[in-house]
Amino acid sequence: QCPHKWRRIFCTLCNSKRHSRDRCPSIWRSYYLLQGNRRRALAIHKIYCYNCGEKGHFGDDCYHDRSSRVPNEDGSAFSGENLPKQVK
Amino acid sequence: TLNTDYPWILNHDHSKQREIADWLTLEIKDFVAYISPSQEEITVRNATIGKIRRAVKELWPDADLHVFGSFATDLYLPGSDIDCVVNSSAGDKENRNCLYSLASFLKRRKLATQVEVIAKARVPIIKFVEPESQIHIDVSFERTNGVEAAKIIRGWLTQTPGLRELVLIVKQFLSARRLNNVHTGGLGGFSVICLVYAFLELHPRTLSADISTTENLGILLMDLFELYGKNFGYDHVAIAVQSDGASYLPKQKNSNLQNPRTSFSLAIQDPGDANNNISRGSFNIRDIKKAFAGAFDLLTNRCFELDAATFKDRVGKSILGNVIKYRGKER
Numbered sequence: 077q078c079p080h081k082w083r084r085i086f087c088t089l090c091n092s093k094r095h096s097r098d099r100c101p102s103i104w105r106s107y108y109l110l111q112g113n114r115r116r117a118l119a120i121h122k123i124y125c126y127n128c129g130e131k132g133h134f135g136d137d138c139y140h141d142r143s144s145r146v147p148n149e150d151g152s153a154f155s156g157e158n159l160p161k162q163v164k
Numbered sequence: 165t166l167n168t169d170y171p172w173i174l175n176h177d178h179s180k181q182r183e184i185a186d187w188l189t190l191e192i193k194d195f196v197a198y199i200s201p202s203q204e205e206i207t208v209r210n211a212t213i214g215k216i217r218r219a220v221k222e223l224w225p226d227a228d229l230h231v232f233g234s235f236a237t238d239l240y241l242p243g244s245d246i247d248c249v250v251n252s253s254a255g256d257k258e259n260r261n262c263l264y265s266l267a268s269f270l271k272r273r274k275l276a277t278q279v280e281v282i283a284k285a286r287v288p289i290i291k292f293v294e295p296e297s298q299i300h301i302d303v304s305f306e307r308t309n310g311v312e313a314a315k316i317i318r319g320w321l322t323q324t325p326g327l328r329e330l331v332l333i334v335k336q337f338l339s340a341r342r343l344n345n346v347h348t349g350g351l352g353g354f355s356v357i358c359l360v361y362a363f364l365e366l367h368p369r370t371l372s373a374d375i376s377t378t379e380n381l382g383i384l385l386m387d388l389f390e391l392y393g394k395n396f397g398y399d400h401v402a403i404a405v406q407s408d409g410a411s412y413l414p415k416q417k418n419s420n421l422q423n424p425r426t427s428f429s430l431a432i433q434d435p436g437d438a439n440n441n442i443s444r445g446s447f448n449i450r451d452i453k454k455a456f457a458g459a460f461d462l463l464t465n466r467c468f469e470l471d472a473a474t475f476k477d478r479v480g481k482s483i484l485g486n487v488i489k490y491r492g493k494e495r
């Protein structure tokens with residue numbers, strides 16, 4: 077009798093099962109990228125974690141318990157996923 | 165029909181932008197241009213400060229008047245007060261007698277009306293309105309930290325494109341919700357600048373330098389509200405700012421940055437004093453976090469709504485209007 081039982085959420089834009097296509101973060105999370113030669117090297121020494129304050133990883137990728145009580149289901153900008161492919 | 169609740173969109177329609185984030189970027193630039201002072205306003209403000217400054221020097225030849233705060237860094241909203249400080253070589257102007265003698269001197273010279281002398285506060289000040297320009301002015305005495313902070317902020321502004329725009333948006337957002345007054349636990353101007361500066365410095369896309377911040381203000385504003393509204397670990401993380409960069413540190417590494425009453429608090433390490441927390445007065449951080457989260461939800465919902473709408477239905481619409489309420493005079 078659960079009304080959610082038959083509702084399958086699936087995003088055809090990013091393949092996520094957590095939201096439908098009309099609420100896909102990729103609708104607004106798009107960066108206008110610089111072209112090749114204007115880029116500089118990655119400032120890897122400045123990666124800090126918003127969750128624990130330590131150096132070397134981003135908050136989304138933290139291995140400690142989450143500090144904020146607000147859930148982060150779809151991931152935020154502060155994730156290793158948000159680095160360009162060649163430096164991951 | 166165009167909505168005049170959002171005056172910055174008049175004659176600036178971006179509804180044909182393909183990417184919603186680009187539309188928001190352009191709207192942020194329009195808003196900043198709309199609230200930025202005209203050359204005439206700048207001239208009036210400078211002339212007003214000049215008059216007060218000459219009066220101070222006439223009364224006390226060993227003293228000088230400096231502006232600090234948002235006026236000194238060009239980060240003020242329309243109608244905001246000008247913060248000034250009187251510093252003297254004797255260093256003796258912060259006492260009751262001096263406060264009252266400057267107040268009556270300015271009154272006699274017809275440079276001040278609605279004068280209030282607040283002598284008993286932690287930072288004694290004179291508040292008044294200069295009658296010709298109707299500008300509100302606060303004068304404090306014998307302090308250099310505000311002038312030092314203004315110098316650091318001017319350095320950040322020249323090295324960090326996009327900082328000015330995002331700070332003005334966040335300040336307007338907080339001011340519309342009365343969350344910008346430190347006396348009621350809100351976020352002061354310097355704290356707002358530190359939050360935005362640290363956000364921009366530590367954002368993965370600026371670290372990898374593959375975006376221009378001024379071309380991505382829309383997505384960056386949403387990332388900013390998401391960070392400080394949903395994800396930031398206020399219980400455990402302190403923000404450290406220096407004249408040349410920003411970082412985080414675990415609060416447990418510096419007990420001076422911890423609030424003795426609650427672990428849920430904003431900590432921003434003072435660049436001039438590692439044991440001082442700039443934002444320790446912002447005790448209402450729960451409401452501030454909630455407001456940022458609300459702004460993020462409003463913006464994302466608006467983006468989904470406009471993305472699904474036809475180009476015809478988008479004409480004359482504002483993305484920012486739900487979040488930024490501008491209730492000032494028309495400009």
Ligand SMILES: [Zn+2]
Pocket residue numbers: 087088089090091092095096097099100101102
């Ligand atoms: Zn999706």
Ligand SMILES: [Zn+2]
Pocket residue numbers: 125126127128129130133134135137138139140
């Ligand atoms: Zn961590």
